[in-house]
Every structure is written in C-alpha cells, then in structure tokens.
Amino acid sequence: MAQAATMPSWLGELDPAAGPRYLQIVGLIERAVSDGRLRPGDRLPPQRKLAELLEVDLTTVTRAFGEARERGLLDAVTGRGSFISTRQEEAGPPLDLSMTIPPAPKGVRLGEMMERGIAELLARSNADQLMNYHAGSGSLAERAAGAAWLAPLMGALPPQRIVVAPGAQTALTALFQMLAAPGYTVLMEPLAYPGQIDAARRRGLAIAPVAEDGDGPLPQALEEAARRSGARLFCLTLTLHNPTCRTVPLGRRQEIAAMARKLDLTLIEDDPYSLLAGDAPPPLAVLAPERTWHVATLSKVLTPGLRTAFVVLPDGIEGDGLVAALRAAALMPAPLMTALAAHWIRIGAAQDLLDGVRREAAERQALARAILPALMQAHPHALHLWQPLPPHRDRHRLIESARQAGLGVMASDAFATGEQVPDAIRVALGAVPERARLAEALRLLAGIIAGERAPA
Numbered sequence: 451m452a453q454a455a456t457m458p459s460w461l462g463e464l465d466p467a468a469g470p471r472y473l474q475i476v477g478l479i480e481r482a483v484s485d486g487r488l489r490p491g492d493r494l495p496p497q498r499k500l501a502e503l504l505e506v507d508l509t510t511v512t513r514a515f516g517e518a519r520e521r522g523l524l525d526a527v528t529g530r531g532s533f534i535s536t537r538q539e540e541a542g543p544p545l546d547l548s549m550t551i552p553p554a555p556k557g558v559r560l561g562e563m564m565e566r567g568i569a570e571l572l573a574r575s576n577a578d579q580l581m582n583y584h585a586g587s588g589s590l591a592e593r594a595a596g597a598a599w600l601a602p603l604m605g606a607l608p609p610q611r612i613v614v615a616p617g618a619q620t621a622l623t624a625l626f627q628m629l630a631a632p633g634y635t636v637l638m639e640p641l642a643y644p645g646q647i648d649a650a651r652r653r654g655l656a657i658a659p660v661a662e663d664g665d666g667p668l669p670q671a672l673e674e675a676a677r678r679s680g681a682r683l684f685c686l687t688l689t690l691h692n693p694t695c696r697t698v699p700l701g702r703r704q705e706i707a708a709m710a711r712k713l714d715l716t717l718i719e720d721d722p723y724s725l726l727a728g729d730a731p732p733p734l735a736v737l738a739p740e741r742t743w744h745v746a747t748l749s750k751v752l753t754p755g756l757r758t759a760f761v762v763l764p765d766g767i768e769g770d771g772l773v774a775a776l777r778a779a780a781l782m783p784a785p786l787m788t789a790l791a792a793h794w795i796r797i798g799a800a801q802d803l804l805d806g807v808r809r810e811a812a813e814r815q816a817l818a819r820a821i822l823p824a825l826m827q828a829h830p831h832a833l834h835l836w837q838p839l840p841p842h843r844d845r846h847r848l849i850e851s852a853r854q855a856g857l858g859v860m861a862s863d864a865f866a867t868g869e870q871v872p873d874a875i876r877v878a879l880g881a882v883p884e885r886a887r888l889a890e891a892l893r894l895l896a897g898i899i900a901g902e903r904a905p906a
Contacts, residue, residue, distance in 0.1 A: 457503055458495065460487040464504060471506055473557060475514035479523055483534060483886040484817065490536040494524070497532075521556065522884055545891035546881040548858035550692065550834045551754055553814060553880040555806025560753060563799060567790050575789065584785045587773050588614025595792035596760035599800065600746060603724050604736055607762065613769045615759040615776055616783035618722060618747035619645045622685075624775035625718055625743055625761075626653040635681040637715075639667060641865040641872075643692045646685050646720060659868035660684070666691075666698035669709040676713050683716050689730040690723035693865050693876035694836045695829045700731035707738035717742040722750035726808055726831050739765040743772075748791055750833070752803050757784055758791040814879040814888060821892040822877070823899060833880045839873040843899065848875065851898050857891060 460482035464474050482488040494500070497511045504511070515532055518524040525535045554560060571580065587593065593609035600607060615621035622645060630636060632654030638646060640659040650657055658679040661671035667686060675681065686706075688698040698706075710717055717734050719742050724730040735744035744762035749755075763769050776782075794800035811831045818828065818835055828835035839845055845861045852859050862874045877895065882888040 461503060464506070471504075472510050472514040472517060475500075475504070475506075475511065476517050476521070476523070476556070479514075479518055479534075480521070480885055483523060484889040488534050490534050492534045493530075494532045494534070517557075520559075523886075544856040544858055545887065545894070546858045547877050547879070547891055547895065548860045549881045550750065550876075550878045551880045552751055552807045552833060553810045554883060555803065555810045558803055558806040560803075563794070563803070564790070567793055567799065568786070571786075571789055571793055580786050580789055582785065584782050584788075585777065587769050588612065588783070588788065592788055592792045593760075595795040596746075599725075599748075599795050600760060600762065603730070603733055604744075604762070611763045611765070613761040613763060613772050613776070614783055614788055615745075615761050616780045617749055617757045618720065618745050618759045619649065620776065620780045621745045621747075621759050621761050622646060622649040622718070622720065623652070624772060624779050625745070626650055626655060627779070628771050628775040629716060629718075629743075630655055630683050634683070635679040637672070637675055637679070637681045637684040637686075638867045639686055639691070640868055640870060641691075641693055641862065642685070642867050643687060643720060644864050646687075647865075647867060650685070657867045659870075660686075664696070665702045666696065667702075667706060669702075669705040672706065672709050672715075673713060676715060682714065683718065684710065685718040685720060687720045687722075688733065689721060690727050690829055690832050692723075693834065693860070693862070693874075695827050695832045695834065697727065697730060697829065703731055703734060703737055707734055710734075710738055710741060715741065719744045721745060722747045723832070725804060726751045726811070726833075727829065728808065728831060735762050748800070751807060752791075752794075752800060756787050756791045758788050811879070813885065817885060817889050818877070818879060818892055821889065821896050823896065826877075834876055834878045837875050837877055837899070839875070839899065841873075843873060845873045845875060848898060852895060855894055855898060857895055857898070859895065 460478060462478055464471050468474055497515060498508055501508045501511045515524060519526060522535055524532045526532050590609055592614050593612040596612040596614060597607040597609050626649050630653060635656040635658050636650050637658050637660050639662060658675050658681055660667045660675045662668055666688065688703060690697060717738060719734045721733055721744060724733060733744060735742045741764055743764060745759060747759040749757060761772060808831050811833055815828055815830055822837060825838045826835050849859065849861050860876045862872050879888065882891055
C-alpha cells in the first residue's frame with residue numbers, strides 16, 4: 451500500500467478475504483459519502499492514480515467506477531474525470547422511512563435477472579399460456595417451488611400442502627373470509643401489522659389483543675382473551691415482528707402451540723421474514739401443523755413486484771375453500787410473475803437475491819445503530835426498526851415535524867389493536883435507494899427526536 455501521507459482520507463486498506471476488490475472500492479466510496487467525507491461534486495482521483503494508491507490493476511478500478519455509476523454514486527464528465535453524484539442532492543425530500551420493502555441489494559442487478567429469467571421461461575414455455583387465466587392453487591411446479599423455498603424452515607413439504615396466492619395481503623383477506631364470519635372476534639398481538647388489522651376489519655371482525663412480554667404473547671393471556679371474547683382464531687407474527695422486530699423464542703412458541711391445542715384455536719401465522727432473519731426457531735406450522743395456516747410472501751424479502759405468496763395448509767386440510775376465497779378476492783396470481791418466482795427458486799437466483807437483501811439490510815441496520823437513539827429495537831437483518839420515544843417526547847408532534855421536514859415515518863397508532871398505544875415510531879430502512887440518502891434521513895430524524903418536546 452502507498453504511504454498514508456499520499457492517500458485521500460476516505461481510502462482504506464483492501465482486505466483479501468472480504469470479497470471482490472472492486473466491490474470493496476465501491477464500499478469505500480459509499481461509506482465516505484454516507485459519513486460526509488465525500489460530498490456531492492467532489493472529484494475523485496484519476497483511475498490510474500487510484501489503482502497505484504490501492505496497488506490493484508487498472509481494470510479493477512474501472513470496474514469499481516462502473517459499479518459506482520450504476521448505483522448513482524458517481525457522475526463521469528468526459529475529459530474531466532469522475533465526481534460524486536449531485537443527483538442525491540437534487541432528489542431532495544420526501545425521504546420515505548414508512549414503507550417496509552426490501553432494499554435493492556448491491557451487486558445484484560434485478561433488471562438483468564428479470565430479463566434473463568423471462569427469456570429462459572419463454573424458451574421453454576408457451577407465451578400465450580403464461581399470459582392466460584390460471585385458476586386453482588398453482589401448478590404442481592409452482593407449488594413444488596414453494597415447498598423447496600420453505601424447506602429450510604419446515605423440512606420436506608408435499609406440494610399438495612401449498613397454495614400459491616397473489617401476495618400475503620390477499621392471502622390474509624381470503625383466510626379471514628374463509629375462517630370467520632362477520633361479527634366474530636379474532637385474537638391478535640397488542641401491536642400488529644396494519645395489513646392484518648385492515649383485513650380483519652374489512653371482514654367485519656372484532657379484534658381482541660393478547661397481552662405479551664418481551665418474549666411474545668403470554669399463554670395465560672391467550673387463554674384469558676380467548677375465553678373472554680369467545681374467539682377461535684389467532685393471527686400473529688413470531689419472527690422479526692412488524693413493528694417491534696421481536697422474535698419469539700422456541701420455548702414460548704411451544705407454549706403457544708400447546709395453549710392453541712388446549713383451546714382448539716385456529717392459527718394464522720403471518721411469516722414474511724423467517725428466511726430473511728436466518729436465525730428463526732421453527733414456525734407454528736411445524737409445532738402445531740394440524741391447526742396452522744402459514745403465510746410466507748416473497749414480496750417482503752425479495753421484491754414487491756413479484757406479488758407471490760405461499761400458503762401452507764394445515765396438515766390434513768384440503769385447499770379448496772382457500773382457493774375459492776382467493777379467487778373471489780383476486781381471481782389469480784399474475785402467471786408471469788409466479789412463473790418467474792418459481793424459476794428463480796429452482797435455479798437458486800431467489801436465494802442469491804435473498805442473501806443480497808440480507809447483506810444490504812445489515813449495512814442499513816448498522817447505519818441506524820450509529821445514528822439513532824439507543825432506545826431502538828432492531829435485528830441485524832430486519833428491514834425496519836422500532837424506536838420507542840423518551841417520556842418527554844410526543845409521537846404525534848414528532849410525526850408532524852418529520853412530515854414537514856420531508857420524512858415519512860409511521861406512528862405506533864397504526865399498529866395498535868387495543869387501547870394501549872406506546873409512544874414509539876416504526877422506521878423502515880429499505881425504501882430510500884441509496885445508503886447516503888438513508889444516512890441523511892436518519893440524521894434528520896435523530897435531530898427531530900432530540901429536539902421534539904411534548905405540548906404543555
């Protein structure tokens with residue numbers, strides 16, 4: 451490595467064990483932009499000079515600059531060199547910290563994946579058939595792909611236990627339509643994903659919250675809520691809970707499964723994130739397979755446009771009722787996207803994309819830990835975090851201050867299923883495309899939290 455005195459302050463050592471060197475160079479640029487050592491309009495050293503400083507060949511630096519331009523980090527001006535892009539400044543607010551979507555992973559070109567995948571599908575499929583109506587629970591190949599996708603969580607599943615749905619929200623809507631009549635009560639966690647709440651209320655269901663502690667729903671509280679309300683249906687999320695990021699440990703899951711058997715409850719397990727987490731205990735579909743409807747979507751962990759979810763039926767249950775409810779709600783999943791999702795699963799591209807999203811989520815969580823107050827609740831691979839507010843902060847004024855500053859965040863009210871609403875906000879980390887812009891948004895939010903005061 452060249453002498454430190456000749457090195458720009460944003461450069462650092464390349465690690466032979468840390469992956470491709472060109473991606474390490476892009477990472478150095480990205481981190482320097484995130485922490486302000488490189489600012490929009492700054493000129494980078496010539497590629498040949500940078501190759502000498504880093505002791506790599508010129509093609510490595512050229513490839514790194516090309517990747518940085520693809521990510522929107524650099525602008526190239528013919529005859530003048532490469533500059534840190536000003537497009538991020540020009541974009542300006544609003545900065546969306548409200549929508550939980552998987553961030554585009556670095557090093558994975560989604561457009562190229564789609565072009566290649568669709569070309570491969572068309573080479574061995576009939577285009578007219580791909581664009582036609584597809585009734586039923588999904589083709590055998592698509593259901594087998596779903597079983598393969600969920601195998602790390604559930605082991606070997608027969609494809610007959612899988613129903614393909616056009617997204618988790620449609621699946622939840624169909625399940626409430628099938629399992630509960632208007633006026634019935636469904637049990638939920640005190641804070642729940644708004645899509646669950648909305649689907650239940652649109653069905654005309656009352657919602658009864660089940661008290662919990664830091665490990666999740668309390669079995670005794672589940673029994674009390676079920677007996678008090680007469681509910682026979684419990685909808686919950688056990689891994690990377692939205693919004694709190696809590697993951698229920700195995701012992702508590704076993705207790706919930708045992709209590710569900712005792713009370714003869716039907717369980718809807720909304721589980722978008724277990725494969726993303728990488729450290730999740732077995733789902734309820736494994737611990738109580740005879741009574742659990744398990745919903746696993748690809749939209750929350752790969753890309754929203756796939757609109758593909760897999761519903762695992764309870765053991766011994768036929769899927770005709772669910773298929774009919776899905777058909778009434780949305781007719782069918784989009785055949786092209788479903789076929790593409792199944793193809794990506796078969797060839798390993800879906801796993802590569804998941805791994806990329808996991809790496810990107812970890813980088814964004816590290817940014818958040820460095821910027822936001824220490825009260826935050828998170829997980830290294832979550833796409834969001836839960837930010838409880840200090841006692842003298844008011845969430846409603848904070849949300850309004852954030853809105854005026856061009857930030858979108860979600861208050862705890864959107865998740866509450868009962869009267870108890872904590873002073874907290876959910877901060878989503880995936881919708882802002884560039885890490886540098888995300889860091890800017892998080893610093894702005896941290897300043898608002900620090901300065902916000904409750905009304906007298």
